[in-house]
Amino acid sequence: MSEIPKEVLKKSGARVMSFRVGRVAEFLRRNKVVYTVRGYCDVDMRDVWIPELGLFGTRIYIREVFSEADLRMYIKESGFSSLAMWWAVVRRMYGDSKRKHLYQVSIEPVLLDVLHGLKMYLLRHHRRQLKTAIEYLEHSQIKYFVPEDFTFSAVIKGRHGDYVTQADFVKDEISCSCQANRGRGFVCWHSVALVLYLAQNRYINDNLAIALFRNYLNKGAPEPQVTINHFI
Numbered sequence: 001m002s003e004i005p006k007e008v009l010k011k012s013g014a015r016v017m018s019f020r021v022g023r024v025a026e027f028l029r030r031n032k033v034v035y036t037v038r039g040y041c042d043v044d045m046r047d048v049w050i051p052e053l054g055l056f057g058t059r060i061y062i063r064e065v066f067s068e069a070d071l072r073m074y075i076k077e078s079g080f081s082s083l084a085m086w087w088a089v090v091r092r093m094y095g096d097s098k099r100k101h102l103y104q105v106s107i108e109p110v111l112l113d114v115l116h117g118l119k120m121y122l123l124r125h126h127r128r129q130l131k132t133a134i135e136y137l138e139h140s141q142i143k144y145f146v147p148e149d150f151t152f153s154a155v156i157k158g159r160h161g162d163y164v165t166q167a168d169f170v171k172d173e174i175s176c177s178c179q180a181n182r183g184r185g186f187v188c189w190h191s192v193a194l195v196l197y198l199a200q201n202r203y204i205n206d207n208l209a210i211a212l213f214r215n216y217l218n219k220g221a222p223e224p225q226v227t228i229n230h231f232i
């Protein structure tokens with residue numbers, strides 16, 4: 001179980017969606033997608049926070065479920081080995097009388113429209129493309145951790161050595177130890193890379209990325225309202 005601070009959850013705009021049946025959570029973690037029945041109806045596509053995985057997901061409404069037969073075509077992606085077993089769990093959780101609804105939940109990486117807004121910023125200040133940032137991530141030695149306060153830190157191999165980059169989603173702060181960043185209030189290359197990595201892997205959603213980069217995206221130029229701290 002992974003806790004998300006209340007203010008971070010609010011900023012993310014996501015709803016908490018628990019997966020208390022272990023095999024279903026595990027199926028979602030392994031296969032990036034699962035079909036699940038719930039006792040509520042919510043037809044809007046939503047970002048959800050999944051505490052059992054410590055990740056964000058996307059929830060899509062599929063249909064109302066009236067009988068076991070309605071689930072037949074989804075059994076292979078339910079986490080259950082048979083339709084009878086799945087239906088037994090659904091009945092145990094929601095009874096026979098309560099209305100039931102089927103959802104698809106996915107933790108696939110999403111296209112990051114937000115960070116595409118950084119394209120001009122990257123070109124202007126780093127003479128780099130966003131595509132380069134993604135490629136850079138694939139080859140960089142990025143290490144991260146998730147402490148209690150929803151702060152992610154990474155050690156990123158840079159041109160002149162290893163840099164420590166940190167993104168704090170409670171305070172909307174980015175810190176980096178690199179020289180390019182220091183004292184100029186710029187969002188550095190490493191900060192972009194870290195946030196991109198977190199978003200690609202669903203540790204954050206687009207809204208949290210927006211909150212962090214809001215000033216840069218709106219103005220297209222560095223404004224030190226996102227606090228840039230320096231370790232040295």
Ligand SMILES: [Zn+2]
Nearest residue numbers: 176178188190
């Ligand atoms: Zn940096």
